[in-house]
Amino acid sequence: MKTTLVVVGRTVDKHLIAAIDDYVGRIKHFAPFDIEVIPELKNARKLSEAQQKEAEAELILKNIAPGDVVVLLDEGGKEFRSTEFAAWIEKKQQIVSKRLVFVVGGPYGFSQKVYDCASEKISLSRMTFSHQMIRLLFVEQLYRAYTIIGGLPYHHE
Amino acid sequence: MKTTLVVVGRTVDKHLIAAIDDYVGRIKHFAPFDIEVIPELKNARKLSEAQQKEAEAELILKNIAPGDVVVLLDEGGKEFRSTEFAAWIEKKQQIVSKRLVFVVGGPYGFSQKVYDCASEKISLSRMTFSHQMIRLLFVEQLYRAYTIIGGLPYHHE
Numbered sequence: 060m061k062t063t064l065v066v067v068g069r070t071v072d073k074h075l076i077a078a079i080d081d082y083v084g085r086i087k088h089f090a091p092f093d094i095e096v097i098p099e100l101k102n103a104r105k106l107s108e109a110q111q112k113e114a115e116a117e118l119i120l121k122n123i124a125p126g127d128v129v130v131l132l133d134e135g136g137k138e139f140r141s142t143e144f145a146a147w148i149e150k151k152q153q154i155v156s157k158r159l160v161f162v163v164g165g166p167y168g169f170s171q172k173v174y175d176c177a178s179e180k181i182s183l184s185r186m187t188f189s190h191q192m193i194r195l196l197f198v199e200q201l202y203r204a205y206t207i208i209g210g211l212p213y214h215h216e
Numbered sequence: 217m218k219t220t221l222v223v224v225g226r227t228v229d230k231h232l233i234a235a236i237d238d239y240v241g242r243i244k245h246f247a248p249f250d251i252e253v254i255p256e257l258k259n260a261r262k263l264s265e266a267q268q269k270e271a272e273a274e275l276i277l278k279n280i281a282p283g284d285v286v287v288l289l290d291e292g293g294k295e296f297r298s299t300e301f302a303a304w305i306e307k308k309q310q311i312v313s314k315r316l317v318f319v320v321g322g323p324y325g326f327s328q329k330v331y332d333c334a335s336e337k338i339s340l341s342r343m344t345f346s347h348q349m350i351r352l353l354f355v356e357q358l359y360r361a362y363t364i365i366g367g368l369p370y371h372h373e
Binding site for chain 2: 072074075077078081134138139140141144166167183184185186187188189192195196199200203214215
């Protein structure tokens with residue numbers, strides 16, 4: 060199973076980029092993983108929130124291939140404890156034949172088109188974090204999940 | 217009201233340090249804030265988990281002064297949405313006369329002594345994050361809370 064994180068907008072904070080890259084490198088010791096960045100809309104300020112969501116949806120859907128299992132990082136999604144998330148990832152490894160694709164939306168959330176192509180929604184926190192921070196949170200949790208699955212001494216209960 | 221974050225163990229990841237410092241600087245535009253770092257126990261490996269928690273408790277309690285309102289960042293704590301956290305901070309600003317002190321524990325959680333001196337427990341996520349990441353999450357949320365309180369365009373609902 061390959062795992063991909065699809066995100067809208069480049070991370071601009073160089074410290075966060077470096078911290079994210081560190082975890083991406085660690086994840087790759089366990090399984091194939093990449094982050095696909097959809098460039099921010101150039102004319103976003105001229106668009107309404109609904110128009111931005113639609114335009115982002117088109118770009119997100121271009122990054123989804125037939126057979127991908129799509130999971131949205133969404134504030135209305137299921138919250139996991141880290142051990143539960145690890146068990147969920149382990150189960151996905153058994154049933155996902157191609158790609159497990161996580162998608163982080165823009166500041167206004169997802170359009171209905173994106174919800175329609177997703178099989179699940181998960182939430183990292185009830186709190187809202189910047190899209191750059193969400194990436195860091197996600198890669199830390201995915202790394203943590205692999206260490207839990209592998210029985211490595213990173214996570215303490 | 218002054219807000220302090222008490223943490224156990226230095227942050228060693230220079231990228232996370234820089235990202236945390238960035239938010240600390242932004243928070244200080246709104247209200248006094250600092251992070252008090254309790255050094256990691258030198259002989260931690262020779263101590264049991266319970267002994268580590270007790271030794272950490274002594275050091276944490278040294279950083280608490282009479283009149284401080286102590287809030288633990290604890291996995292069993294109340295979860296907030298960002299807007300709820302902002303409203304909670306705003307209320308605290310009205311009722312806390314001295315310091316609002318948030319405490320992040322070590323990897324094994326808090327000893328009973330620390331629970332006993334706390335008035336509340338909050339949780340940033342059901343997931344467990346590294347103690348370094350928790351600091352970054354916290355400062356981003358505190359900054360976000362102040363922008364929500366101040367009506368600034370950082371947070372989108």
